[in-house]
Amino acid sequence: MIVIAIILGCVIGAVIGINAPVIPYTYSTFLAIAVVAALDSVFGGIRSVLKKNFDLVVFITGFFCNSILSIALTYLGQKLNIDIYLAALLVFVGRMFTNLTIIRLHYIDKWKEAKAQKQAKPKAIEEK
Amino acid sequence: MKTKTKISKAKLVMSITIGIACFALMLVMFMQFKVVKQTDITSIETMRESDLRTELSDWKAKYTELTELYDDVTSRIAEYQSESETDEETAQLLQSELAELNEALGLTDVEGEGITITIQDNGGQELPDDMGYVSNISETDLLVIINELFDAGAEAISINDNRIVAMSDIFRIGGAYLQVNSEPIRSPYVIKAIGDPTYLESAAYNKDGRLTALQEAGHSIQIESSKNRKIQIQKYNGTISTKYMN
Structure with missing residues (x-):
């Protein structure tokens, strides 16, 4: 069910996004930073699912609040003539890498476990 | 559940x-x-700043190049324009020359001050004192009158609206009619001449002139000077074609 929801959401979002009117170039930075923030939230969500401490409320609030906050920060940065969005980018991308590493390590562990189990099984048979 | x-x-x-x-x-x-x-x-x-700098200098070079090209083209256009203007001047000059020549040849209608001479041929009438009959006006009379008028500075002459040009002929056909430019004419002969009215008049009234002689011979002659009035002389109606001249 969740898979269907994800696919449906992605497809509808992509279709509407392609057909949406082009926003002015000035505002594209905001969109970009919002995308990065959302992606960070997504990876964080996947990590929490794997760690089995996934909370929908935390995920959703993180997803939207991070995006909105990053947009607000970027706007502030434009007003102050300082590239605050770079800091936000750094944090988000850094966290994305950490999360990706955690996800990767998790699957490597799983794979290793499975391998160990496979090796252990024939031994058990031999012992019998 | x-x-x-x-x-x-x-x-x-x-x-x-x-x-x-x-x-x-x-x-x-x-x-x-x-x-x-x-x-x-x-x-x-x-882009990096250095890239932007090189790009900027590139564009500047392109700009100067294009500006030079633009100046070149503009000057060439100006040249062409002046050339076409001189061409126009030449054309105008030729046009005016052509008009002058046409005027001189008698191929245009002209008007100006001059005199009008009307000669009533009284040929055949009896002269007083049994002097016989008045003889008809001959082609030579007309030729001499025209000659006298040209001598007095006439610029254009016509006889009965037949313009006298270089190729005009005046002669008698069959003893009855006079012919000018191969067109038969009849009395009264109206000779129009454009030129200085005073000179033309004096030529017309000249005592040794042919007009006086004709008047004395019994023809009625009327000389009308148009000092402030313009008389009109029509153009030569025939075509001037040359076949043997080169």
């Missing part, structure tokens, strides 16, 4: 929420893709 529906309800909420999140993410992402795809400035903005 109750717990199962509860779980599925929670799952439904979760699915919808995640679906919405996915929707929002993809929407924004694709919008951004579109913007980036349609904007070339991105490449400029992401």
Whole structure:
């Protein structure tokens, strides 16, 4: 069910996004930073699912609040003539890498476990 | 059963929420893709400063090059324009020359001050004192009168609206009619001459002139000077064609 929801959401979002009117170039930075923030939230969500401490409320609030906050920060940065969005980018991308590493390590562990189990099984048979 | 529906309800909420999140993410992402795809400035903005400098100098060089080219083309256009103007001047000069020549040849209608001489041929009438009959006006009379008028500075002459040009002929056919420019004419002979009216008049009234002689011979002659009035002389009606001249 969740898979269907994800696919449906992605497809509808992509279709509407392609057909949406082009926003002015000035505002594209905001969109970009919002995308990065959302992606960070997504990876964080996947990590929490794997760690089995996934909370929908935390995920959703993180997803939207991070995006909105990053947009607000970027706007502030434009007003102050300082590239605050770079800091936000750094944090988000850094966290994305950490999360990706955690996800990767998790699957490597799983794979290793499975391998160990496979090796252990024939031994058990031999012992019998 | 109750717990199962509860779980599925929670799952439904979760699915919808995640679906919405996915929707929002993809929407924004694709919008951004579109913007980036349609904007070339991105490449400029992401360039390094040194790249931008070289690019700027490149463009400056191109600009100077194009400016030079532009100046070159502009000067060439000005040249062509002046050339065409001189061409026009030449054409105008030729046109005026042509008009002058046509005027001189008698191929245009002209008007100006001059005199009008009307000669009534009284040929055949009896002269007083039994002096016999008045003889007809001959072609020579007309030729001499024209000659006298040209001598007095006439610029254009016509006899009965037949313009006298270089190829004009005046002679008698069959003893009855006079012919000018191969056109038969009859009395009264109206000779129009454009020129200085005073000179023309004095030539007409000259005592040794042919007009006086004709008057004495019994023809009635009327001389009308148009000092402030313009007389009109029509153009030569025939065609001037040369066949043997080169």
